[in-house]
Amino acid sequence: MKGSSVLTNKIESEIELLQRHVQMLKAIMDNEPIGIIRLSELLDHPQHKVRYSMRILEQEGLIKPSPEGAVTTDKLKAFMEQLKVILDDLEKTVKELRTQLAKSDND
Incomplete structure (x- = not known):
């Protein structure tokens, strides 16, 4: 899309x-x-x-x-760990957006 x-x-x-x-x-x-x-x-x-x-x-x-x-x-390992945390946070944000969209569909 x-x-x-x-x-x-x-x-x-x-x-x-x-x-x-x-x-x-x-x-x-x-x-x-x-x-x-x-x-x-x-x-x-x-x-x-x-x-x-x-x-x-x-x-x-x-x-x-x-x-x-x-x-x-040597910086690579720390970066990968940090990236995982950032992606987890983004995933939570995306789920919140989906929830908001679902609520607006039901209105």
Whole structure:
């Protein structure tokens, strides 16, 4: 249902971007060290999107370059734990929104 509303477009695209970043982190963890071309082939994402995600992940301190390719850093585990908490909070918010919508349907 992507693109159906100005109210939801941004959150949908941000969630898709987060999903891609997490997929990349998982692939880097499982295959480190790994370069852009190999990641692109592995995840079936265009190289420019892989490059962008890798730049964001490096800025966050979650990966770092090495002569053989990207490797994860010690910050990764704490980030993943923090992300789980954030996603749990978002899930609660989504459930609350669903409840509000159900109430408005019954009115």
